[in-house]
Amino acid sequence: MARFYIIGFTVLLFFDTIAQCSFKLTAIHAEPLAMSVDWLVRVFTNPWIYISIAGYILTFFTWMTLLKKAPVGPAFAASHFEVVTVMVVSIWLFHEPITLFKLIGTILIISGILFLALAESKLSKQESNNLQR
Incomplete structure (x- = not known):
C-alpha cells in the first residue's frame, strides 16, 4: 500500500x-x-494552454484514484506539496528568486505533511491494536 501512495x-x-x-x-x-x-487568440493558439488543461485533467483523475484508498487528512496535506514542487521548478524555469518566506513556507508545508503522516500512522496502529483485543 505504501508503494501505491508513493507512486x-x-x-x-x-x-x-x-x-x-x-x-x-x-x-x-x-x-x-x-x-x-x-x-484570447494568443491564449488559445498557444500549445501550453492545452498542456495545462491536460495536466489539470490528469491531476483530477489521479487525485480521485488516490482518494479511494488514502486517508483524506494526510492525502489532502500531501497534495499541497505541489506548492513546493512548483516553486522549485519555477526557480529553474522562470528564474524566480528563493526568498526567506518561500523557504519558511516550504519548511512549514513539509513539516505539516510529516506530522499528519506520523499522526495517521500512530492512529492506524492504535486502531489495529484495539481490533486485536
Missing part, C-alpha cells in the same frame, strides 16, 4: 506541477493581458 502522489505532483507551470508559460506567451479577442 500515486509522485504522479499527482508531476501532473499538477506541469499544469501550473504550463499555465504560467501560457500567460507569459499571451502578454500583454487585455480582455480582447486578440488576447
Whole structure:
C-alpha cells in the first residue's frame, strides 16, 4: 500500500506541477493581458494552454484514484506539496528568486505533511491494536 501512495502522489505532483507551470508559460506567451479577442487568440493558439488543461485533467483523475484508498487528512496535506514542487521548478524555469518566506513556507508545508503522516500512522496502529483485543 505504501508503494501505491508513493507512486500515486509522485504522479499527482508531476501532473499538477506541469499544469501550473504550463499555465504560467501560457500567460507569459499571451502578454500583454487585455480582455480582447486578440488576447484570447494568443491564449488559445498557444500549445501550453492545452498542456495545462491536460495536466489539470490528469491531476483530477489521479487525485480521485488516490482518494479511494488514502486517508483524506494526510492525502489532502500531501497534495499541497505541489506548492513546493512548483516553486522549485519555477526557480529553474522562470528564474524566480528563493526568498526567506518561500523557504519558511516550504519548511512549514513539509513539516505539516510529516506530522499528519506520523499522526495517521500512530492512529492506524492504535486502531489495529484495539481490533486485536
